[in-house]
Amino acid sequence: MDDRIRDHARTLVEWSARIEAGDDVVVEVGEGAHDLGVAVAERLGETGANLLATYRSPELQRAYLRAGDGEFETDPDYELALYERADSVLILKGSNNTAGSADVPGGRRQAHSKARQAIREARLDTDWVSTQHPTRAMAQQAGMAYAAYQDFVYDATLRDWESLAEEQARLKGILDDGETVRIRADGTDLTLDIGGRTAVNSAASVAYDSHNLPSGEVFTAPADTAGVVTFDVPMTIQGQRVRDVKLTFKDGVVVDFSAEQGAGVVEEVIETDGGSRRLGELGIGMNRGVDRITDNILFDEKMGGTVHLALGRAYDACLPAGVSGNESAVHEDLITTMGEGSLLEVDGETVQEDGRFVWE
Amino acid sequence: MDDRIRDHARTLVEWSARIEAGDDVVVEVGEGAHDLGVAVAERLGETGANLLATYRSPELQRAYLRAGDGEFETDPDYELALYERADSVLILKGSNNTAGSADVPGGRRQAHSKARQAIREARLDTDWVSTQHPTRAMAQQAGMAYAAYQDFVYDATLRDWESLAEEQARLKGILDDGETVRIRADGTDLTLDIGGRTAVNSAASVAYDSHNLPSGEVFTAPADTAGVVTFDVPMTIQGQRVRDVKLTFKDGVVVDFSAEQGAGVVEEVIETDGGSRRLGELGIGMNRGVDRITDNILFDEKMGGTVHLALGRAYDACLPAGVSGNESAVHEDLITTMGEGSLLEVDGETVQEDGRFVWE
Numbered sequence: 001m002d003d004r005i006r007d008h009a010r011t012l013v014e015w016s017a018r019i020e021a022g023d024d025v026v027v028e029v030g031e032g033a034h035d036l037g038v039a040v041a042e043r044l045g046e047t048g049a050n051l052l053a054t055y056r057s058p059e060l061q062r063a064y065l066r067a068g069d070g071e072f073e074t075d076p077d078y079e080l081a082l083y084e085r086a087d088s089v090l091i092l093k094g095s096n097n098t099a100g101s102a103d104v105p106g107g108r109r110q111a112h113s114k115a116r117q118a119i120r121e122a123r124l125d126t127d128w129v130s131t132q133h134p135t136r137a138m139a140q141q142a143g144m145a146y147a148a149y150q151d152f153v154y155d156a157t158l159r160d161w162e163s164l165a166e167e168q169a170r171l172k173g174i175l176d177d178g179e180t181v182r183i184r185a186d187g188t189d190l191t192l193d194i195g196g197r198t199a200v201n202s203a204a205s206v207a208y209d210s211h212n213l214p215s216g217e218v219f220t221a222p223a224d225t226a227g228v229v230t231f232d233v234p235m236t237i238q239g240q241r242v243r244d245v246k247l248t249f250k251d252g253v254v255v256d257f258s259a260e261q262g263a264g265v266v267e268e269v270i271e272t273d274g275g276s277r278r279l280g281e282l283g284i285g286m287n288r289g290v291d292r293i294t295d296n297i298l299f300d301e302k303m304g305g306t307v308h309l310a311l312g313r314a315y316d317a318c319l320p321a322g323v324s325g326n327e328s329a330v331h332e333d334l335i336t337t338m339g340e341g342s343l344l345e346v347d348g349e350t351v352q353e354d355g356r357f358v359w360e
Numbered sequence: 361m362d363d364r365i366r367d368h369a370r371t372l373v374e375w376s377a378r379i380e381a382g383d384d385v386v387v388e389v390g391e392g393a394h395d396l397g398v399a400v401a402e403r404l405g406e407t408g409a410n411l412l413a414t415y416r417s418p419e420l421q422r423a424y425l426r427a428g429d430g431e432f433e434t435d436p437d438y439e440l441a442l443y444e445r446a447d448s449v450l451i452l453k454g455s456n457n458t459a460g461s462a463d464v465p466g467g468r469r470q471a472h473s474k475a476r477q478a479i480r481e482a483r484l485d486t487d488w489v490s491t492q493h494p495t496r497a498m499a500q501q502a503g504m505a506y507a508a509y510q511d512f513v514y515d516a517t518l519r520d521w522e523s524l525a526e527e528q529a530r531l532k533g534i535l536d537d538g539e540t541v542r543i544r545a546d547g548t549d550l551t552l553d554i555g556g557r558t559a560v561n562s563a564a565s566v567a568y569d570s571h572n573l574p575s576g577e578v579f580t581a582p583a584d585t586a587g588v589v590t591f592d593v594p595m596t597i598q599g600q601r602v603r604d605v606k607l608t609f610k611d612g613v614v615v616d617f618s619a620e621q622g623a624g625v626v627e628e629v630i631e632t633d634g635g636s637r638r639l640g641e642l643g644i645g646m647n648r649g650v651d652r653i654t655d656n657i658l659f660d661e662k663m664g665g666t667v668h669l670a671l672g673r674a675y676d677a678c679l680p681a682g683v684s685g686n687e688s689a690v691h692e693d694l695i696t697t698m699g700e701g702s703l704l705e706v707d708g709e710t711v712q713e714d715g716r717f718v719w720e
Contacts, residue, residue: 022433024436024437024438024439026438027420029415029417029420031394034391034417034419037415037417037420038417038419038420038423039423041420041421041423041424041427042423042424042426042427043427044424044427045423045424045425045426045427045428046427046428048428048429048431050433050436050438050439051420051424052414052436052438052439052442053414053415053417053420054412054413054414054415055389055397055413055414055415057389057394057397057398057413059394059398060387060389060397060398060401060411060413061401063398063399063401063402063405064401064402064404064405064411065405066402066405067401067402067403067404067405067406068405068406068408069408071408073382073410076384076410076412077384077445078384078386078410078412078441078442078443078445078446079384079410079412079442081438081441081442081444081445082412082438082439082441082442083438084441085437085438085441086438
């Protein structure tokens with residue numbers, strides 16, 4: 001076994017999920033994540049935690065969802081009981097075909113998801129962490145050779161998380177104390193009001209309220225937004241490619257938009273509900289191990305020298321007690337590169353210039 | 361997808377497990393059983409049952425068991441809650457390496473198993489069914505080419521179960537009414553007392569108290585045994601090959617034994633405890649789709665024209681109410697071929713001659 005798979009498992013179990021002896025752990029093994037599953041099982045055995053492995057298969061899911069009549073029982077008892085009692089859920093993504101469930105009608109997927117709200121909440125109540133094993137299908141989606149993609153995934157995942165958490169704490173301090181963020185880049189001049197909001201130091205560990213491995217970002221929830229932003233990083237949203245989305249904000253609300261590609265799906269997102277016309281998240285990527293865009297949000301939004309904004313729902317952790325977030329059924333991230341000539345300012349002070357933080 | 365995989369799934373879900381709309385079904389997907397898992401998911405969707413897929417992986421299990429200190433928590437709460445609430449457990453075996461956990465020390469495996477008694481009982485309380493998807497590793501173990509092994513598995517599995525159940529009912533009637541079974545074959549002349557015992561018509565369906573697909577046998581629990589029996593079918597017991605085991609019984613107890621190969625492991629089995637020196641089962645194979653021995657007990661013991669006897673524990677279903685079975689920690693099947701010149705009699709009446717039933 002590649003030593004990096006064992007290192008990945010150790011990082012996941014120790015740093016990210018903080019598993020301890022006696023913990024009841026569900027390990028969700030993706031179709032192509034078997035080897036990481038083996039390494040995680042070994043680590044859980046060493047830790048003295050309990051192991052129950054489930055099978056995360058888009059192909060099984062597709063067959064199940066397409067076969068039925070579209071009606072689903074609400075929160076089946078046996079599955080709810082499992083997740084209500086679990087301490088941690090480790091999600092080992094790793095698809096053998098990223099289009100493996102492409103032909104499941106969206107309505108059916110939503111009906112299934114809607115019937116499982118209590119199960120979803122029980123899962124979110126655990127110390128869950130989502131990570132990804134490099135597969136050939138993921139390499140293909142990234143347009144990369146397999147060995148190069150493995151290097152990419154492990155460079156992004158096997159960081160010195162403790163030291164990155166310290167660096168991120170610095171940015172969190174600036175954002176927590178700040179009132180106004182201004183982002184200037186090619187096609188972008190945007191002002192965001194963040195007064196009274198709390199930033200999350202997303203350091204790939206439940207101890208930091210961070211549930212992705214890799215992570216490596218600091219994010220907060222803007223209260224108000226004005227100006228224009230262009231997202232130059234191509235994305236896949238609901239299976240559709242989008243490129244060069246441009247949004248214009250006034251009084252916090254999208255008043256105009258355009259896109260070089262995929263304007264239809266962008267419009268769908270914006271028009272979902274009241275909250276989907278506003279921003280729920282301002283995230284600043286700080287993971288320097290992510291050195292390219294791979295069409296995978298788990299990695300893309302963490303890339304050092306990028307900023308992402310999400311239309312829709314805000315995270316509670318960013319909001320003052322009693323303030324409800326930007327209520328919405330969606331949370332759709334869009335990413336812009338902070339390249340040559342870009343500037344990120346908080347209350348008029350430069351924090352990042354040309355994509356490099358002032359302390360870098 | 362091979363149509364036979366869909367037929368296998370339909371047989372499993374409809375005939376064997378009798379799944380109905382709303383049932384809470386755990387599908388345990390073996391490392392190499394993905395395709396059958398997809399077909400079963402499709403069938404469950406059509407039926408309107410609930411699906412939770414677990415991952416049955418000898419490699420994960422090996423890594424977990426070897427890594428720890430050998431101490432295991434008793435019946436972890438979350439897993440027990442799952443199986444206590446499940447209606448059915450469908451076990452889709454299908455290994456990619458039948459020796460995948462060969463280097464787990466026996467003591468560690470036993471300690472883990474011992475710590476999970478309530479979970480095991482909760483699983484046995486469901487409408488569970490164990491079946492097997494043909495893999496290349498299983499073909500290798502059988503000494504067969506893959507395509508030929510697929511044919512073998514589906515010939516054995518996709519039977520006319522309704523008509524086989526009727527044929528087996530005939531033998532069950534004879535055994536239920538009978539007092540004494542006598543088996544004569546090359547190296548065998550054995551008399552078994554079955555008075556007052558009840559035979560099970562094992563027709564691959566929970567409706568017949570039968571939990572294997574394929575099945576195809578009628579079995580009962582002898583109360584007394586005398587004579588000698590030679591098991592000419594080679595077996596693998598606890599990873600060891602055994603061949604031509606010969607047992608001599610007096611007053612129901614093994615008084616002498618020998619084996620051409622594997623005498624050590626046979627001795628271990630016999631000396632496990634008081635019950636392991638006695639027979640717990642007399643089984644008569646009636647599945648004519650199993651036309652050869654493949655070193656896999658799920659198929660071997662069902663082969664038409666064979667008889668198997670198990671040292672150790674008897675099944676409760678065979679015993680009169682209040683009579684405790686042959687208490688033992690083991691249940692080890694051994695198989696003998698009923699070839700030319702063989703005779704199976706019940707109370708002096710011929711039931712099978714030269715391996716053919718009198719009604720065949």
